[in-house]
Amino acid sequence: MKLIDTPxxxxxxxxxxxxxxxxxxxxxxxxxxxxxxxxxLNGHFVQDNISKSTYGVLRGLHLQKGDYAQAKLVSCLEGCVWDVAVDLRGNSPSFGQWFGVELSAENNRQFYIPRGFAHGFVVLSEVAIFSYKCDNFYHKESxxxxxxxxxxxxxxWKIPEKEMILSEKDQAAAAFKDKNY
Incomplete structure (x- = not known):
């Protein structure tokens, strides 16, 4: 395993x-x-999630709040995605900044996203199977x-917005400046 810093x-x-x-x-x-x-870091993960999506599906930017905040270790098992993390930790030197990385079945990369971040990805290939390891359990109310x-x-996001496919929930997400996330 090789660790690569991000901004x-x-x-x-x-x-x-x-x-x-x-x-x-x-x-x-x-x-x-x-x-x-x-x-x-603590590498104890308690929940694994898998999603399958087609080209243009954008899932995000999601997070769990409070006691149910989650760190994630994510990867793409099939296909290719553009994966993005946004630092929402008010006391962090990188607060409000984002970073993206291409994850694919070919590069076998993983991306570690700590608690206090929003996370999302968009599918760049025809189909993608995406894996999330989470260090805390999902809690709908959080x-x-x-x-x-x-x-x-x-x-x-590496593709035109007109080609993106979003859930109603993602379309209705909070603005960054509202801090209602």
Missing amino acids: LKDCYIIDAEVFHDERGYFYEKYNEKRFEQITG EGSVKFNDPDLNID
């Missing part, structure tokens, strides 16, 4: 060591002990969201 404090890209041969490939996707060694196209964040 967002406490947000990391993790590259796996992939072993290729004539049969295909093998890599260790997650190892709690190694994760804690390379990041210095959901929050930030508008994906908020002008104060000015996120580059």
